[in-house]
Amino acid sequence: MKLSAPLKRDALLAVCSLAPPVADGACAWCAAELPARRRTWCSDRCGDAFWANHWWSVARSTAKRRDRYRCKRCGTRGPKRPTVAAHRTRAAYLKAMRAWREQKKVGRLEVNHIEPAAGRHGQLSCVHHLDNLETLCLPCHKEHTAASRVQPATEGVAAVSASSARGRPRA
Numbered sequence: 013m014k015l016s017a018p019l020k021r022d023a024l025l026a027v028c029s030l031a032p033p034v035a036d037g038a039c040a041w042c043a044a045e046l047p048a049r050r051r052t053w054c055s056d057r058c059g060d061a062f063w064a065n066h067w068w069s070v071a072r073s074t075a076k077r078r079d080r081y082r083c084k085r086c087g088t089r090g091p092k093r094p095t096v097a098a099h100r101t102r103a104a105y106l107k108a109m110r111a112w113r114e115q116k117k118v119g120r121l122e123v124n125h126i127e128p129a130a131g132r133h134g135q136l137s138c139v140h141h142l143d144n145l146e147t148l149c150l151p152c153h154k155e156h157t158a159a160s161r162v163q164p165a166t167e168g169v170a171a172v173s174a175s176s177a178r179g180r181p182r183a
């Protein structure tokens with residue numbers, strides 16, 4: 013995969029598969045006519061939808077919400093952060109918070125890029141489209157990452173399989 017330089021918002025919109033063709037006076041997300049004094053989005057909703065599909069921290073929390081805070085593969089729920097209101101005393105709340113932090117080490121949910129982000133987490137990028145994201149529990153995410161590391165890169169697949177085919181042990 014060829015990594016290109018990060019794109020600015022407008023350049024990204026021009027190539028984004030989710031955005032309509034760029035047109036003057038039209039919303040860059042839904043193509044509706046722009047109301048007076050609006051320059052890119054017809055509404056905050058369209059701007060939010062753009063960020064939710066292109067900026068990692070927003071995309072990540074949007075994906076978790078969409079997946080109802082469950083692992084897409086095994087259905088595990090992430091540990092729920094305690095709320096102050098649910099506890100009668102501050103001590104009880106702090107105790108619940110400590111338990112939650114412990115649980116998070118092994119049971120937290122992470123969001124996986126189906127097509128790998130390849131270091132683009134800090135960039136505005138179409139790799140963060142919500143349809144490229146899935147919520148996974150930590151064990152499923154680790155399994156997925158290990159499995160994708162075993163697969164050879166797309167380039168050189170033919171060469172690798174040709175040279176290793178003969179010596180490969182039979183299962």
Ligand SMILES: [Zn+2]
Nearest residue numbers: 039042054058
């Ligand atoms: Zn719009």
Ligand SMILES: [Zn+2]
Nearest residue numbers: 083086149152
């Ligand atoms: Zn899982």
Ligand SMILES: [Zn+2]
Nearest residue numbers: 028029030138
């Ligand atoms: Zn995009």
